Amino acid sequence: xxxxxxxxxxxxxxxxxxxxxxxxxxxxxxxxxxxxxxxxxxxxxxxxxxxxxxxxxxxxxxxxxxxxxxxxxxxxxxxxxxxxxxxxxxxxxxxxxxxxxxxxxxxxxxxxxxxxxxxxxxxxxxxxxxxxxxxxxxxxxxxxxxxxxxxxxxxxxxxxxxxxxxxxxxxxxxxxxxxxxxxxxxxxxxxxxxxxxxxxxxxxxxxxxxxxxxxxxxxxxxxxxxxxxxxxxxxxxxxxxxxxxxxxxxxxxxxxxxxxxxxxxxxxxxxxxxxxxxxxxxxxxxxxxxxxxxxx
Amino acid sequence: xxxxxxxxxxxxxxxxxxxxxxxxxxxxxxxxxxxxxxxxxxxxxxxxxxxxxxxxxxxxxxxxxxxxxxxxxxxxxxxxxxxxxxxxxxxxxxxxxxxxxxxxxxxxxxxxxxxxxxxxxxxxxxxxxxxxxxxxxxxxxxxxxxxxxxxxxxxxxxxxxxxxxxxxxxxxxxxxxxxxxxxxxxxxxxxxxxxxxxxxxxxxxxxxxxxxxxxxxxxxxxxxxxxxxxxxxxxxxxxxxxxxxxxxxxxxxxxxxxxxxxxxxxxxxxxxxxxxxxxxxxxxxxxxxxxxxxxxxxxxxxxxxxxxxx
Numbered sequence: 001x002x003x004x005x006x007x008x009x010x011x012x013x014x015x016x017x018x019x020x021x022x023x024x025x026x027x028x029x030x031x032x033x034x035x036x037x038x039x040x041x042x043x044x045x046x047x048x049x050x051x052x053x054x055x056x057x058x059x060x061x062x063x064x065x066x067x068x069x070x071x072x073x074x075x076x077x078x079x080x081x082x083x084x085x086x087x088x089x090x091x092x093x094x095x096x097x098x099x100x101x102x103x104x105x106x107x108x109x110x111x112x113x114x115x116x117x118x119x120x121x122x123x124x125x126x127x128x129x130x131x132x133x134x135x136x137x138x139x140x141x142x143x144x145x146x147x148x149x150x151x152x153x154x155x156x157x158x159x160x161x162x163x164x165x166x167x168x169x170x171x172x173x174x175x176x177x178x179x180x181x182x183x184x185x186x187x188x189x190x191x192x193x194x195x196x197x198x199x200x201x202x203x204x205x206x207x208x209x210x211x212x213x214x215x216x217x218x219x220x221x222x223x224x225x226x227x228x229x230x231x232x233x234x235x236x237x238x239x240x241x242x243x244x245x246x247x248x249x250x251x252x253x254x255x256x257x258x259x260x261x262x263x264x265x266x267x268x269x270x271x272x273x274x275x276x277x278x279x280x281x282x283x284x285x286x287x288x289x290x291x292x293x294x295x296x
Numbered sequence: 297x298x299x300x301x302x303x304x305x306x307x308x309x310x311x312x313x314x315x316x317x318x319x320x321x322x323x324x325x326x327x328x329x330x331x332x333x334x335x336x337x338x339x340x341x342x343x344x345x346x347x348x349x350x351x352x353x354x355x356x357x358x359x360x361x362x363x364x365x366x367x368x369x370x371x372x373x374x375x376x377x378x379x380x381x382x383x384x385x386x387x388x389x390x391x392x393x394x395x396x397x398x399x400x401x402x403x404x405x406x407x408x409x410x411x412x413x414x415x416x417x418x419x420x421x422x423x424x425x426x427x428x429x430x431x432x433x434x435x436x437x438x439x440x441x442x443x444x445x446x447x448x449x450x451x452x453x454x455x456x457x458x459x460x461x462x463x464x465x466x467x468x469x470x471x472x473x474x475x476x477x478x479x480x481x482x483x484x485x486x487x488x489x490x491x492x493x494x495x496x497x498x499x500x501x502x503x504x505x506x507x508x509x510x511x512x513x514x515x516x517x518x519x520x521x522x523x524x525x526x527x528x529x530x531x532x533x534x535x536x537x538x539x540x541x542x543x544x545x546x547x548x549x550x551x552x553x554x555x556x557x558x559x560x561x562x563x564x565x566x567x568x569x570x571x572x573x574x575x576x577x578x579x580x581x582x583x584x585x586x587x588x589x590x591x592x593x594x595x596x597x598x599x600x601x602x603x604x605x606x
Contacts, residue, residue, distance in 0.1 A: 033430065132311075136318070139311050139578045141537065144558055148319070148570065151562035152326045228439045232544055235441055236559055255445055258453050266449065269442045280437035 024213075027289040034285020040278035044271075047091055048098035055088040060243035068261040080250070080264050081257060089245040090267055096246045097275060100161050100230040105222035107165025109215070112172025117203055119173070120180025130177065134170055142167040143229070150238050157246075160239045164229045171218050179211035213290035221283035224276035231272050247272045301590060308582035312575065316367075319574050320360050323567055330376045330565040350376070363571060372575075373568030377560060383572045387554065393463055394546070394553035398538040400473045405480035406531070410524075412481075413488025418515060420493060428485060435482030444475035444548035461550035472549045476542055480534055487530060492523040525596045532588025536580035 028034055047054060056076065063083035070078045077086040119130035142164075149163040183189060184207065192202050208215075231248030233239035240246035247268040254265030331338075331346050338346070347353045351362060366373060372383035381389075416428035451471060452460040462468050495501065496519055504514045546555035554573075561569035 033433070135307075135311055136315055139315050139581055140319075140574060141577065143543070144574075144577065147543070147558060148322065148562045151565065152323065224437055231439055232441065235544060236547060238559070238563075251442070251445060255448075258445075258449055262449060262453070265445060269445055273438050273442050276439065277434060277437040280433055284433060 024286075024289040028285050031285045031288060033281045034289075037278040037281025037285065040274055041282050044094055044275050044278065045098055048094040051091050051095045055085075055091040057085045057088045059084065059089045059092040059245045061085070068257055068264065070261065070263070077267060078261065078263055081253060084243075086264060086267065089250060090247075090271055093245040093247045093250065093268065093271065094275075096157060096240055096244060097227045097230065097272075099157070100164065101223040101227045101275075101279070103161050104164045104168060104226035104229070105219045107162065108168035108222060109172045109219060111166060112169035112174075113176050113208075113215070115169065116173035116176025116178075117180055117208070120177040121184060121199070121203055121207075123181075127177070130173065134173060137167075137170045142170075143232070146229070146233070147238065150233065155233070155238045155241060157240045157244060160230055160233050164226055164233075168222060168225070171222070172215065175214045175218055176208075176211060179214060180207055183207045183210055217283060217287045217290060220279065220286055224279040224283070227272065227276050227279070297590075297593075301586065304586045304589070305582075308579075308586065311582065312578050315578055316364070316571065316575060317360065319571065320363070320567075321356070323565065323570060324356050324359075328565070330567065350374075363568075367571070367575065372572040375561070375569040376566045377564045377569065383568050386557070386569070387572065387576070390552060390554045390557060393551055394555065395539055396464075397469060397472055397476065397545070397551065397553065398535075400469065401477040402480065402531075402535060402538050404473065405477040406484055406527075408477075409481040409484025410488055410527075413485040414492065414515075414520070416485065416489045417492035417496070418511075425489075428489070432482035432486045435478035436486075438478070439544070440475050440479060440542060441544040441548045443478055444471065444545060447471045447475055448548070461548070463551055468549070468551075472545050472551060475548070476538070476545045480538070483530065483534075484527065487527060488523065491526050492519055495519045495523045498522075525592065528588050528591050528595065532584040532591075533581065535584050536577060539580060 061084060063079070065083065066075070066079050067081055067083045068079060069075060069083075072078070075085045075087065077090070080086055080089065115130055115133070119127040145167050146160075146163045149167075150159060153159055153163075180203075189202055189206060192206050197206075230239055230246065231251070234246040234248030235252050237249070237252065240249055242249075250268035251265050251272070254261070254268065257264055329347075329352060330350075331343060331352070344353070351359055354362075363373070370384070375381070375383050375386050378386060412428050412432075416425045419425050448460050448471065451458045458471055459465075459468055461472075501514060501518055504518055505511075543555040543558055545551070546553045547559075557569060558573060560566070561573060
């Protein structure tokens with residue numbers, strides 16, 4: 001009796017185990033770099049979320065009597081050129097990076113998804129216009145367009161996030177369009193249509209769900225891109241403005257003191273590098289895990 | 297084929313036309329201008345005079361049309377940030393530096409990228425392969441200005457082997473090129489590896505092996521020939537990116553190339569300069585895109601271009 005009961009209890013679990021998401025997770029787990037990347041990415045994210053608790057002091061408090069000091073008990077990693085605690089600034093810098101890192105792909109997806117979905121679903125004129133729009137958007141590098149927008153409308157965290165976001169829609173539109181075109185003629189869509197499911201329901205519940213994999217990959221790979229973009233603009237002095245800490249800005253500011261206090265520039269570099277790297281590994285891992293044609 | 301190319305260039309011209317309108321409108325969509333009071337506190341009549349001189353007092357559509365007319369005749373106007381020369385001469389002065397760095401970067405990135413990619417594919421699933429994959433991701437993920445600063449810290453500040461920046465001796469080009477080439481090199485390496493592995497699984501390669509051909513011959517004559525074709529498609533769009541100059545690299549190494557003008561022209565609202573740069577990027581991008589598509593069909597007879605009748 002008990003054996004039968006046990007096997008009956010096991011059976012549905014085995015069934016659940018072979019769902020596509022579980023398969024993906026199993027493939028992801030096998031990729032060591034993706035796992036390590038995931039842990040580091042998670043760490044950076046928690047540092048960003050817990051910044052006020054983790055930071056030993058305020059990021060904006062400056063003490064001009066103690067500039068460019070090395071590590072000491074008061075300032076574990078030393079101070080920057082205007083005497084601000086480096087550790088606190090690095091920790092709050094994670095907040096800036098992660099805000100940009102997640103908002104930028106989100107904005108891009110919010111613009112690109114509907115455009116791509118409409119183009120793929122309706123085809124014809126809608127598709128034609130979308131393709132021309134995509135052509136137009138790729139004709140000028142996003143970084144230059146962003147630069148122009150920042151120059152015209154002003155810098156700052158809000159603007160940088162917004163402009164990086166609205167210049168990143170193309171990838172989402174492209175992949176969503178391709179997915180919609182390949183999925184729209186599948187049997188399950190025809191079936192849904194035959195039983196009279198409204199078009200918006202098919203688009204968002206049936207197709208989008210099946211297109212989720214590639215879109216998630218673009219999203220995750222967009223995170224290091226956005227972190228890079230923010231750091232880059234801030235590095236040029238066009239991004240986040242003082243006193244809000246940004247790793248990119250810290251690199252430029254600290255770069256002038258490489259000889260006196262290398263830590264001031266090297267630590268933010270390390271943080272930018274680790275963050276972009278770890279999210280890239282996560283993205284690559286996801287690509288291999290979610291792509292059904294993934295090569296072993 | 298010629299008709300196809302002509303059609304593609306026609307479509308490119310249209311894109312450029314629309315893009316120039318969009319950018320022009322965008323620049324004028326924000327109040328203020330290159331000579332606004334906050335930038336240059338001049339008496340009103342002087343301001344009027346300057347605005348009149350550059351035609352900024354006319355309606356926008358008129359400004360656009362006169363820009364277009366002049367641009368079609370090869371005259372891109374006078375850069376506001378350096379009024380003693382023309383936009384064309386400024387670009388002619390700054391661009392060669394960017395081109396030198398860019399061509400070196402592209403060439404080295406491709407040579408080393410191919411090499412590493414081929415090695416990784418041949419030695420698939422060995423430590424060589426995993427090391428290559430790791431460094432490729434490193435090269436793609438690390439921002440190039442971070443790599444640049446690291447190089448400066450190591451080779452200029454600590455070891456003092458190389459100058460921190462400036463132009464234009466050979467020594468001054470070493471670090472910018474290295475910092476700049478890592479990302480494209482990693483991309484090429486990754487692409488080569490994937491593409492080669494795909495071909496190595498095909499039946500004709502198995503067939504070659506079965507016939508007992510030596511491995512190096514299979515790789516050279518059967519795998520590489522097919523596997524390297526897709527690389528053309530990523531070469532095309534990569535060239536304009538590099539030739540228009542990495543803003544970050546030029547800023548890190550104080551190279552007086554074109555990159556810095558993208559920043560300063562945008563910030564100064566230097567309308568003629570921005571327009572010229574946008575047009576330049578668009579022409580480069582579009583031309584190379586078309587050319588790489590055409591090259592693709594020439595190299596690989598299996599590929600048919602969309603809309604091309606035979």
